[in-house]
Amino acid sequence: AVRLVLGPDDEPDLTVTGLVSEIESDIPLNRSAQNERIIARRPNAGAGQRVALAATFGKVQVEQIGGAIESPAMPAEGAKPFNDTKAMSEPASTATTLGLDTAPGDIVITGIDEDHIRVTATRIVWVTSPAKAEAALDALDVRLQHQGDKITVQTIATRDMATLDCSSWRIDLKIECPRTVPIELNAQDGRSNIEGMGGGVTVFQARGGVSAEHCKGSLTLNNLYGSIDVSECSGPVEASTRYGNLNLRDIFGDLVAQCIEGRTVIEAPRGPVNVRQSGGDVRILALEGVGGDYDVLVNQGNVSMLMAGENDATISLGTNGGQVYSTIPVNGSIEGDLREFHGRLRAGRFRVRLETQGGDIILDGPPRVAAVELPPLGANPPVEVRPIERLDAEAVPPPEPIAE
Numbered sequence: 001a002v003r004l005v006l007g008p009d010d011e012p013d014l015t016v017t018g019l020v021s022e023i024e025s026d027i028p029l030n031r032s033a034q035n036e037r038i039i040a041r042r043p044n045a046g047a048g049q050r051v052a053l054a055a056t057f058g059k060v061q062v063e064q065i066g067g068a069i070e071s072p073a074m075p076a077e078g079a080k081p082f083n084d085t086k087a088m089s090e091p092a093s094t095a096t097t098l099g100l101d102t103a104p105g106d107i108v109i110t111g112i113d114e115d116h117i118r119v120t121a122t123r124i125v126w127v128t129s130p131a132k133a134e135a136a137l138d139a140l141d142v143r144l145q146h147q148g149d150k151i152t153v154q155t156i157a158t159r160d161m162a163t164l165d166c167s168s169w170r171i172d173l174k175i176e177c178p179r180t181v182p183i184e185l186n187a188q189d190g191r192s193n194i195e196g197m198g199g200g201v202t203v204f205q206a207r208g209g210v211s212a213e214h215c216k217g218s219l220t221l222n223n224l225y226g227s228i229d230v231s232e233c234s235g236p237v238e239a240s241t242r243y244g245n246l247n248l249r250d251i252f253g254d255l256v257a258q259c260i261e262g263r264t265v266i267e268a269p270r271g272p273v274n275v276r277q278s279g280g281d282v283r284i285l286a287l288e289g290v291g292g293d294y295d296v297l298v299n300q301g302n303v304s305m306l307m308a309g310e311n312d313a314t315i316s317l318g319t320n321g322g323q324v325y326s327t328i329p330v331n332g333s334i335e336g337d338l339r340e341f342h343g344r345l346r347a348g349r350f351r352v353r354l355e356t357q358g359g360d361i362i363l364d365g366p367p368r369v370a371a372v373e374l375p376p377l378g379a380n381p382p383v384e385v386r387p388i389e390r391l392d393a394e395a396v397p398p399p400e401p402i403a404e
Contacts, residue, residue, distance in 0.1 A: 002055050003074060006064040012049040016040040016062065021055040023243055024207060024225040025062035029261075038261070038280075075126035076167035082133035083124040088144045092117050095149045097182045098175075103140075103155045104189035105170040111179035111196035111215075117151055119144055120174040125166045136166040142173075182217075194219075209244075227262070235271065254292075277301055281359075286311075294352040303354050304362035307345075314348035317341045317363065319356045326363040 006012070006027070016023050018038045023029070029040035053060050075081070092098075092115055100107070105124075125136040139159040145152045155171040170190065177183070179198040191209045194201055198216040203223075210221050211229040219237045221228050227244035230237055235253025239246055242260045249267040254274075257264055261279040268285065272292030275282055282296060282303040289309030296303055307313070307328065317324050317332070318340045324330075332341030354361050 001059045001061065002053050003061045004051065004053060004063070006062070010049075010064070011044055011047055012042075012051045013044045013047045014042045014050075014062070015052045016060050017052075017054045018058075018060055019054075019056045021057060022059045022226060022245075023062075024060070025243065026064045027062060029062075036263075040261070074168060076128070078128050079126040079167045080128070081124055081126050082130065082137065083122055084137055086121045086123070086142055087119070088121075088142070089116050089118045090144060090146050090151050091115060092151065092178050092181055093149070094180065096178070097150050097184070098153070098177055099150060100153045100173075100175075100183070100185045100187070101155075102153070102173065102185070102187045102190075103157060103171050105155065105172045106190045107173045107175070107185065107187060107192045109175045109177060109183065109185075109192075109194045109197070111198060112176045113179065114176075115178060116176075117178070117181070118176040119153055121155065122172040122174075124170050124172070125161075126168040127164070127166050129165075132165045136161065136164045136169065139164060139166075140169060140171055142171065179216075277303075290350050290352060293350050294354070296354050298356045298359050300358045301356070302359040302362065303356055304364070305352075305354060306364045307352075308366045311366075312346040312349040313344070313352045314350070315341075315343040315345070315363070316351070316353045317361050318354075319359065319361055321358045322356050322360040324361045324363075326361075328363055328365040330363075 016029065020036045023038055023040050025040065027042060029042050098117060121142040123137050123140045125133060127133050127136050139157055139161060141156050141158050143154040155173065157169065161169055179196060182199040183197065183201045185192060185203045187205045189207045192203055192205055194212045194215060196214050200218040201212065201215060202220045203210055205223040205226065207225040209226045210223050212219055212221065212233060213231045216234045219230065219233060219235065221239045223241040223244060225243050226241065228239045228241050229247045230239060230251065231249040233251055235251050235255060237248065237251050237253065238256045239248060240258040241262060243262060245262045246257050246259045246264040248255060248257060252270040254272050255266065255269050256274045257266065258276045259280060263280045264275060264277050264282045266273060266284045268287045270288060270291045273294045275296040278299040279301060281301045282298050284305040286306060287308050289311045290307060290313045315328065315330060317326065317330060321337045324339050324341055328343055330341040330343035332339065354363065
């Protein structure tokens with residue numbers, strides 16, 4: 001990982017480049033994304049300092065003292081980690097709700113078929129000697145409260161950790177919860193993972209990563225700086241992130257996705273899809289065919305879609321400042337930078353609208369097989385079946401778009 005810490009008055013000419021990497025910043029950056037590469041800049045031609053950062057398969061953090069999101073510093077040179085573990089539990093009923101307000105640390109929430117909420121907290125501190133570890137660990141508090149039908153878990157640092165010679169710290173939580181209990185999570189910094197829940201889940205993550213899998217209830221996931229991954233969930237799902245990627249796979253209900261300065265990949269959605277993307281590409285693989293209306297709008301990025309399986313849809317493609325490539329027959333018009341095309345598959349039951357501002361549209365249909373003449377009965381010569389050439393959803397667009 002690459003970490004840059006700026007003072008409150010520092011304003012360098014800053015360029016950050018990430019290849020298959022995450023870029024998190026306390027200060028506004030102008031970002032552009034193409035495929036797996038992200039370039040983020042804060043130009044300042046008059047600055048006396050120029051800073052260029054680059055990462056591949058890693059993470060870049062730009063922090064500013066006094067910024068909006070505070071997180072523990074990296075461990076100081078010579079500091080060593082010390083930890084302890086604390087376990088707690090509370091009974092839960094069918095009316096119980098769970099709220100979490102957490103300090104930096106990883107959180108794992110797993111649904112279970114029991115009537116208790118179990119919390120296992122691991123406190124970790126980095127100090128220069130074992131003699132200082134106990135006081136630093138005692139300053140990290142884990143609170144479990146039960147008031148009425150609501151159970152609350154809170155993690156907090158009760159003292160200024162720097163005065164305890166603690167250069168970095170975190171509190172990791174492992175929570176086992178009855179599947180039907182609704183959850184509200186407010187997390188600062190780290191990874192939050194939810195698995196096997198049946199009640200509604202709401203997550204606000206200030207920084208880090210959010211993931212959910214095998215959940216049957218509604219999911220509302222927000223990440224201010226980082227990625228969101230959702231797989232094999234019933235939905236409905238609402239996922240919103242800034243400066244990170246959205247990876248959404250096998251969502252059976254309504255899907256609403258919003259991504260700023262990142263990339264959105266949706267694989268095998270079963271229901272309606274609504275996407276709003278700015279500063280990055282969108283890729284949709286409708287592997288089971290289109291199962292609802294699609295409304296996709298991308299600003300300064302490309303959208304590619306594979307419509308596999310059986311499809312019954314009305315197709316609408318529109319771009320301002322981009323090109324349109326389609327292996328599905330469409331008709332339309334071109335006027336200056338504006339391109340608008342329409343088509344229909346079968347009765348046109350569902351509406352598929354793909355639109356870009358300053359980006360290309362790539363639409364690929366299911367593979368088709370060329371007809372061949374079968375040999376006479378009893379003969380067994382080799383038969384070659386070749387698929388008709390088509391546009392790969394991941395390939396670079398062909399050189400010639402739909403002609404004017």
